[in-house]
Amino acid sequence: MLALLLAHLLLGGPRRAAAAPPAPAVVPAVVPAVVPAVVGAHGVPGGTLAVAVSALVPVAPGLTQQALDGSRDRFVLRTADNGDAAGRPLPTASLVKLFLAEDLLHRARAGTVALGERDWRLLQDMVSASDDPAASELWDRFDGPQMVRDVAARYGLSGTAPPADPTQWGETTTTARDLARFLATLRRVADPADAATLLSWMSTATPIAADGFDQRFGVFGTAPPSTAVKQGWMCCLGGQRHLHSVGVVDGRAVVLLSEVPRGVSYDRARAALTAAAAALPSSDPG
Template identity: 60%
Template sequence: MSVVLLALLLTGFDVPRWATAQEDPAPPTQGSPVPAAQEPAAPAVQEPPTPAVQEPAAPAVQEPPTPADVVPGVTAAQGGVGTFAVVVARQEERQTGVSIRAAEARSARVLARTAGNDLAERPFPTASLVKLFLAEDVLHRARTGAVTLTPEDRAQLEVMIRGSNDPAASDVWVRFGGAQAVLDVATRYGLTGTAPPLRWGQWGETTTTAADLARFLARLPVIAHPDDAAALQSWMGTATPIASDGFDQQYGVFGTLPGAAVKQGWMCCLSGQRHLHSVGIADGRVVVLLSEVPRSVGWDAAKAALDDAAAAVPPPAGS
């Protein structure tokens, strides 16, 4: 406060307003903070939801048709020429390290996947199909030490299957006891409709059923020694188009199902009938076709009927 103002106050004079006026505040010095102007907040932008990416559905795995699905079509395709029996089955696989009960349960499941038409249990003369029983039993007996096979014996078994050689079959039948071989195979494989011929030495008159042949081929890998089963199927898989007697074997399963291991049979004319058969294994599927036609029906017509039947069997997967 100045000296003049103090003197005025002491003497009682009124103090002019200008004398007590406050000075304007000093402007802010450089460096003092200046309050920033606040911009209005921008509205929040909501991103649209990202649609979920749907994975394409995996293609449905198509199951192969079951034997029960196949048999009606095969029967119809044969056309009703003569008497016809068909069975379709799945071949069993050898298992190791499993209990007997588990193995039997698996066999039961495989047999449940076997189907045939109304004549599956009807007996037919085997013709050359008996050679399968004969070869399997001789190999089995050699495996157990009951007989000794020379390389010539094995070659004889091979030509008996591949070329359906009749002289070889007759020789093996006599030397190794063919009738007993049929009985032994029937016992080991559980074939209830198979029997040796009534006339001695007439091996083509051995009787069997489509169901028994299917069971034999289905159980071959688990009943026979693995090497013997492999040998028999290898011979079937390399069957010659023309048999040793000049008969054309390319009918039925042979040539119709790609990669099939086959055995053919034909015979005329027991009781005035022709018998023409075709069995095979393709991709684990067993197919048995047995037919009987009157002698008046030629081989060509009988073969054509089996060709049509075999063509109705779905081909192996991947063929």
């Protein structure tokens, strides 16, 4: 069953007298009718696809981050998804790297960690090339499970949790709905410069990952060049193969999380996720 969610989000503390109230957010239409076409295009027997599409929540014109932090910021998050599937926790695989990067950018700006030149290279490689050793080092050094908890609290991600085995960052769990919320509100919750940095790393995703895996599937396989994307893949937790793709396309956060039997090859899973992404119209009718 499709779910069309309209959520009023309240962030920050008491309103500062000097800060003008933010203008009502003007967001692209998100039409739930697009979701069945995306799910239907996936078509892997025994597989499941979780879909969530959210309109990006813009930063109000002229409102500084300092004013945002001190205001009672009101906005609307518009999301279309495929109901229970979009709310089911799945292993993130490499998508957790987005949470790690956001949290380290947040901590660095707050002055609670000092990142050296090598750390910045690790962060970019972790996101753009999906570098696993970089993620493992940052996870171990900066308490990865706590980073996941902090991001979940900051963005209101109710279906996101650290892995049961704290050494296995790829087994962090999240939902399609949570990832859409994270990407759609990134520019509103994070400092604008930090959001821009993370999105720039996503927009320079490499066709071939650091481990040699072909990343050109799903959103990355269909969107225009320089689209902000992140891919994830892993096998075979619970006898399942997981292949995920998220991105920011045409003013929307697009999330596709797939789970297929381990007997389904990565090539077939990649083709199915690319077909699903291609079924999403380039822009929703408004």
